[in-house]
Amino acid sequence: MNDRPNLSCRELIDFIADYLDGSLPPQVRSDFERHLGVCPSCVSYLDGYRKSMMLGKAALRDYDDARLESAPESLVRAVLAARRQSDKA
Amino acid sequence: MESTAARISQAEPVPSQPPCDDSALAVRLRAGDEAAFEELVRSAGGRLLAVSRRMLGNEDDAQDAVQESFLSAFRSLEAFDGRSQLTTWLHRIAINVCLMKLRSRRRKPERQIGDLLPEFLEDGHQRNPSRPWNPEGDPGIETSELRAIVRARIDELPAPYREVLLLRDIEELDTEQTAEMLGMTPAAVKTRLHRARQALRALLEPLFTEVQR
Numbered sequence: 001m002n003d004r005p006n007l008s009c010r011e012l013i014d015f016i017a018d019y020l021d022g023s024l025p026p027q028v029r030s031d032f033e034r035h036l037g038v039c040p041s042c043v044s045y046l047d048g049y050r051k052s053m054m055l056g057k058a059a060l061r062d063y064d065d066a067r068l069e070s071a072p073e074s075l076v077r078a079v080l081a082a083r084r085q086s087d088k089a
Numbered sequence: 090m091e092s093t094a095a096r097i098s099q100a101e102p103v104p105s106q107p108p109c110d111d112s113a114l115a116v117r118l119r120a121g122d123e124a125a126f127e128e129l130v131r132s133a134g135g136r137l138l139a140v141s142r143r144m145l146g147n148e149d150d151a152q153d154a155v156q157e158s159f160l161s162a163f164r165s166l167e168a169f170d171g172r173s174q175l176t177t178w179l180h181r182i183a184i185n186v187c188l189m190k191l192r193s194r195r196r197k198p199e200r201q202i203g204d205l206l207p208e209f210l211e212d213g214h215q216r217n218p219s220r221p222w223n224p225e226g227d228p229g230i231e232t233s234e235l236r237a238i239v240r241a242r243i244d245e246l247p248a249p250y251r252e253v254l255l256l257r258d259i260e261e262l263d264t265e266q267t268a269e270m271l272g273m274t275p276a277a278v279k280t281r282l283h284r285a286r287q288a289l290r291a292l293l294e295p296l297f298t299e300v301q302r
Contacts, residue, residue, distance in 0.1 A: 008213025017283040041218035045207070045290075048222045048297065052290040053258055059239035060143040060259050071134025075152050079130050079159045080123075086160060087121075 007035045012042050016049055112171040119166050130159060133176050137183045144187035144255055146240060154190055158183040184260055185270060188252060199247045205288035222297040230296070242292040250285035257282050 007015070007028075012035050018024045019032050036043055070076070117125035137158055141151035162169075162182050169178055208216040230238070243251060256267045257278070267282075268275045 008209075009215045010209040010213040013207060013215075013287075014283075017279060017286070040221075041215055044219035044221045045215070048219060048290045048294060049286055051222055051297070052293050053286055055235075055239045055293060056243060056254065056258055056289055059236040059243070060255075069135045070131055071138050071155065072152075075138070075155060076127070076130050076134055078152075079134070079156050080127060082156055082160055083126055083163055086164070 007031045009035075009039065009042055009045075012036075012039075013045060016046060019046075020050070111175045114175060115166065115169055115171055118163070126163070129175065133179050134159075136176060137179060140180060140183045140260065141187055143259055144184065145190060146244070150190060154183060154186045158186045161186065180260075181262075181266075181270070184256065184262070188270070191248065191252070200245050200288070200292075202247050202250060202284055202288055205291040206284060207287065207291075220298045222294075235296075238296065239293065242289060245292060246285060246288055250281060250288060253278060253281045254285040254289065258286070 012032055015024060015028065015032055019029065024032060036046065071079075114125055114129065118129065134155060137155045138151055141154040141158075142148065145151050145154060158179060162179055169175065207219075210216055243254065246254065252271060253267060256262045256270065257264070262270070264275045264278050264282075267273075268278045271278070273281070
């Protein structure tokens with residue numbers, strides 16, 4: 001049993017990003033998880049934070065199909081024409 | 090003035106092995122080999138278009154950004170030192186071009202970041218306790234519609250927060266790369282990213298907590 005006070009909700013929320021990327025010191029991580037064990041509001045906050053990150057990625061990954069495709073022919077031609085033009089300038 | 094592409098090249102990390110194919114292609118590009126330019130545009134164009142669409146959300150602007158990115162890169166080929174992949178170099182040039190386009194846009198009024206962050210009581214508890222999120226969101230919203238709503242909410246974020254969110258969480262640059270591109274310290278990037286995620290969470294919360302009927 002250690003005598004370190006548990007985190008407040010404010011502190012826990014401040015530490016979420018470090019918690020998710022694994023950079024919290026072990027003692028703080030332990031306090032963080034102990035707080036989650038007794039605070040449903042912070043569990044919900046963390047859950048919503050994680051889901052928002054996933055939703056943001058998913059929403060913009062719609063555009064990733066293009067990564068697998070060639071650029072439209074009209075765009076390829078426009079880029080190459082602009083390059084030739086800039087060479088002449 | 091130093092070009093975007095030149096600055097980005099100098100900021101590249103040093104990988105252990107140079108990619109041989111890219112080095113060979115770079116030599117041909119520097120020699121003005123027309124076929125090499127076409128090869129690069131055809132092979133990397135789709136990826137750059139995807140990045141630009143994600144950041145700009147508009148097809149015409151995205152295609153303009155791709156064109157500007159390639160031209161910026163072509164003008165700065167001497168700055169490409171072959172220590173990283175050409176596609177990585179181009180990706181970062183495209184992000185920079187998109188950032189400049191985003192900053193030049195006349196934007197609709199944005200939300201104040203302070204209105205989107207949680208409030209606390211003096212004892213450190215949340216003023217308004219968070220409610221559980223329904224894992225599926227509103228059952229009346231189709232996936233494609235939900236994605237469009239999320240994109241619109243991201244667009245509501247104040248520009249400095251949206252930029253960090255796009256670079257870190259969507260384009261998956263690391264903290265140091267993001268700090269370099271935005272002229273910030275890594276510590277400031279981390280703080281801003283956390284606030285941006287909190288703000289996006291606040292904007293999405295109604296979709297996931299008010300539909301539990």
